[in-house]
Amino acid sequence: MPIDYRRFNGPEDSVSYKQYTKNFLKSYEELCNELIDENEHRKDGRALDEARTMYARTNMISQAKGSSYVELKKTKVVCSVFDPREIPNKNEFSPLGQIYCEVKFAPFSCPRKRRALVPDAEEKDLSLSLKKALEPAVCRYAFPNYQIDVFVYILEHDGACLAGAINAAGLALANAAVPMYDTITACSIAVIEDKLYVDPTEEEEYVANMTPAKEGINHGIITVAMLSTLEQVAGFTQLGSMDGTCVINATEILQKECQNIVPIIHQILVKDVIHNIDLSEKLEKEAKLREAALNENMEEWKKLLSAD
Amino acid sequence: MEREKINRTDKKICIPGLRLSKANKDVISGPGTYELQGYIYANLSGILKREEDQKTKITVVSVESLRTPSLLPKTGDIVTAKEDIKSTDKDRIEPYKCFRPGDIILARVLPMTDAHWCLLSTAENELGVVTATAEGSPDGVNMVPVSWSEMQCPKTLVKEPRKVARIIPERLNKKTDDNAEKK
Amino acid sequence: MAEIYKLIHPVKYFNDYLTREVRPDGRKFNEQRNIKLNVKSLKCVEASAVVKCGNTTVVCGIHLKLAAPKPEEPDRGFLVTNVEVPALCSHKYKPGPPSDSAQVTNFLVSDIIANSKCINLKDLCIVPEKLTWVIHCDVVCLDNDGSLVDACIMGIMASFKTLELPKVLYDIETGHIEVDDAARTPLQVHGLPIASSFAIYKLGDRNILLTDPSSYEEDMCGGVGENFIVSSNKDLLSGTHKYGGNKLDTEELERALTIAKERAYCLENVIETCITNSEPTNNE
Numbered sequence: 001m002p003i004d005y006r007r008f009n010g011p012e013d014s015v016s017y018k019q020y021t022k023n024f025l026k027s028y029e030e031l032c033n034e035l036i037d038e039n040e041h042r043k044d045g046r047a048l049d050e051a052r053t054m055y056a057r058t059n060m061i062s063q064a065k066g067s068s069y070v071e072l073k074k075t076k077v078v079c080s081v082f083d084p085r086e087i088p089n090k091n092e093f094s095p096l097g098q099i100y101c102e103v104k105f106a107p108f109s110c111p112r113k114r115r116a117l118v119p120d121a122e123e124k125d126l127s128l129s130l131k132k133a134l135e136p137a138v139c140r141y142a143f144p145n146y147q148i149d150v151f152v153y154i155l156e157h158d159g160a161c162l163a164g165a166i167n168a169a170g171l172a173l174a175n176a177a178v179p180m181y182d183t184i185t186a187c188s189i190a191v192i193e194d195k196l197y198v199d200p201t202e203e204e205e206y207v208a209n210m211t212p213a214k215e216g217i218n219h220g221i222i223t224v225a226m227l228s229t230l231e232q233v234a235g236f237t238q239l240g241s242m243d244g245t246c247v248i249n250a251t252e253i254l255q256k257e258c259q260n261i262v263p264i265i266h267q268i269l270v271k272d273v274i275h276n277i278d279l280s281e282k283l284e285k286e287a288k289l290r291e292a293a294l295n296e297n298m299e300e301w302k303k304l305l306s307a308d
Numbered sequence: 309m310e311r312e313k314i315n316r317t318d319k320k321i322c323i324p325g326l327r328l329s330k331a332n333k334d335v336i337s338g339p340g341t342y343e344l345q346g347y348i349y350a351n352l353s354g355i356l357k358r359e360e361d362q363k364t365k366i367t368v369v370s371v372e373s374l375r376t377p378s379l380l381p382k383t384g385d386i387v388t389a390k391e392d393i394k395s396t397d398k399d400r401i402e403p404y405k406c407f408r409p410g411d412i413i414l415a416r417v418l419p420m421t422d423a424h425w426c427l428l429s430t431a432e433n434e435l436g437v438v439t440a441t442a443e444g445s446p447d448g449v450n451m452v453p454v455s456w457s458e459m460q461c462p463k464t465l466v467k468e469p470r471k472v473a474r475i476i477p478e479r480l481n482k483k484t485d486d487n488a489e490k491k
Numbered sequence: 492m493a494e495i496y497k498l499i500h501p502v503k504y505f506n507d508y509l510t511r512e513v514r515p516d517g518r519k520f521n522e523q524r525n526i527k528l529n530v531k532s533l534k535c536v537e538a539s540a541v542v543k544c545g546n547t548t549v550v551c552g553i554h555l556k557l558a559a560p561k562p563e564e565p566d567r568g569f570l571v572t573n574v575e576v577p578a579l580c581s582h583k584y585k586p587g588p589p590s591d592s593a594q595v596t597n598f599l600v601s602d603i604i605a606n607s608k609c610i611n612l613k614d615l616c617i618v619p620e621k622l623t624w625v626i627h628c629d630v631v632c633l634d635n636d637g638s639l640v641d642a643c644i645m646g647i648m649a650s651f652k653t654l655e656l657p658k659v660l661y662d663i664e665t666g667h668i669e670v671d672d673a674a675r676t677p678l679q680v681h682g683l684p685i686a687s688s689f690a691i692y693k694l695g696d697r698n699i700l701l702t703d704p705s706s707y708e709e710d711m712c713g714g715v716g717e718n719f720i721v722s723s724n725k726d727l728l729s730g731t732h733k734y735g736g737n738k739l740d741t742e743e744l745e746r747a748l749t750i751a752k753e754r755a756y757c758l759e760n761v762i763e764t765c766i767t768n769s770e771p772t773n774n775e
């Protein structure tokens with residue numbers, strides 16, 4: 001890789017110390033068996049079809065037009081949205097506005113390795129998936145020839161990053177008062193052999209992404225984004241290899257999971273509106289006071305002018 | 309508790325994708341909403357508004373966002389704009405007689421078809437320069453209009469040509485509040 | 492209406508406040524913003540800290556690596572600090588490689604940490620000429636509302652204070668490495684460098700010194716980012732920088748240094764208290 005002159009680089013041949021710890025190298029079978037105990041409970045005590053409770057909030061970043069924060073236990077995602085701006089380097093008129101998405105992992109986000117600061121292929125892939133999922137949800141006719149920037153930063157990666165990014169982006173867009181057709185929610189599932197892990201953790205995703213030695217075994221990750229009121233699928237990504245029935249089963253479960261998140265999102269958006277009502281009432285009061293002060297100023301100024 | 313708070317404010321809160329009403333001849337969709345298969349849905353989060361026209365009896369359903377919506381001014385809107393003439397245009401005499409960079413103008417948005425520009429028009433008596441600073445005068449001192457085509461600086465007494473907007477004060481307040489800000 | 496006034500007459504709006512001896516956000520000239528600090532909030536790194544100074548938010552995380560030391564410095568480890576200012580934190584930045592100002596901030600923070608000598612690189616060496624620790628300390632700015640350097644230094648120091656190095660067994664003959672994850676020793680931290688930012692504004696004939704400026708105040712005072720940064724480790728200065736803004740005479744320079752000193756003591760307390768408070772939760 002070329003040297004990045006804009007940042008500080010450590011020694012080239014450094015390796016993570018974790019390679020030398022006892023539980024670094026484990027076989028696929030060992031990892032697979034570790035994920036679930038005899039009572040069908042996962043490592044964090046959840047059942048297979050149990051999603052993590054989502055915590056989310058809006059107005060996270062003061063400098064952005066709209067922003068949000070989504071937390072799925074250890075997975076932490078921040079998103080900010082900015083005012084429309086002219087599309088750079090464009091030479092023809094586009095009647096629909098563009099959404100520019102950028103997903104980035106924090107250098108310290110992943111437990112297995114330090115992330116490089118320059119964008120890698122995985123980040124580009126997530127950015128594109130996010131863009132494609134958001135496009136059907138946003139009224140792009142409202143800002144022709146302009147683009148809206150959506151930046152997602154993953155602070156800690158413990159699985160379901162794309163789902164977290166889509167949920168966060170949906171909230172941030174609504175918070176920025178970007179016109180949208182519907183609220184957008186997303187959920188992930190990891191497929192390992194015959195088991196479906198809803199809302200997987202990083203460990204489960206890691207195993208699901210490994211190619212098993214035996215052939216014909218289902219493995220991979222599916223993420224679905226839904227528009228809740230319109231009951232439309234906005235985004236769908238499937239990684240790995242699996243048969244058709246597995247995909248159909250997983251999609252059905254995911255659609256239900258997406259609906260389960262909707263009340264949480266709605267509650268946050270309503271809270272946001274109430275917060276804005278309170279704020280605008282407060283500002284109105286302040287503005288009146290300020291106007292009175294300004295009028296006083298004006299009088300002084302007029303006196304000065306007449307004195308001249 | 310949330311519910312109590314909603315009732316207290318006595319306002320109907322909308323979020324994107326909420327079905328608001330049936331759409332027909334008498335009920336039409338306004339700003340902040342869209343129409344799909346005979347129904348009106350919200351596309352912004354904010355407060356629901358239903359306004360009935362006295363003459364035509366048509367109700368306009370709209371959602372009022374409490375923040376400046378992230379969209380571009382529509383054709384026909386009146387906007388407050390800050391003048392920023394590109395250096396190449398400065399050679400042309402015409403705009404120089406009407407506006408200078410840094411002026412604040414009121415203008416109407418023309419249909420947008422070009423890839424690079426958002427066209428504004430000031431071809432109405434009410435539209436034109438609102439505030440301006442004369443060349444070489446101290447920062448923050450505004451010129452006072454002396455006629456529809458001239459403004460004067462109160463400190464240096466320099467007169468400069470401008471296309472002055474005829475402003476009725478209340479109208480200015482209302483317009484700047486109502487319309488989207490464009491830098 | 493106030494927002495529009497601010498947009499149309501930015502200078503006058505700002506002056507209106509300052510002539511009344513108050514800043515637009517209601518602070519006094521030498522008043523700093525509220526600070527929130529949280530350590531060990533990220534679970535997948537060795538040490539971490541989240542700092543909020545007013546709206547400015549930074550997250551710091553530390554990754555540990557092993558490497559062979561440089562031949563010319565066989566008994567020294569590596570300390571690599573990077574400050575990332577992504578486009579998400581402010582409307583001023585565009586996506587893509589780091590901007591010039593972001594690179595300057597990055598360099599400045601690394602420089603202050605290195606000059607303050609808070610970490611002795613010799614402490615990081617495990618076996619001279621063979622094996623040493625590499626501390627990758629990454630700071631990410633999530634919300635840039637001014638005085639970014641202050642927050643970065645605070646985040647880095649709070650992370651260092653909670654960092655514990657695992658035990659490493661190195662067989663000199665075979666070169667075999669074994670790491671014991673459970674047995675850890677805390678990293679030696681010498682002193683506690685603190686940075687204090689100021690903005691300098693010229694109001695008529697007066698020079699106004701604004702402590703802990705917000706992004707808006709930094710913009711109004713000209714230049715990119717903070718105008719004046721004082722960093723000190725205990726009573727020793729470890730870097731004083733003046734970027735743009737209005738001129739500063741000796742009297743004001745002295746005043747700024749006094750304020751910075753007072754602030755350093757205050758922030759030291761904040762960091763120490765936060766770390767002691769976080770200890771019991773860690774044992775649970």
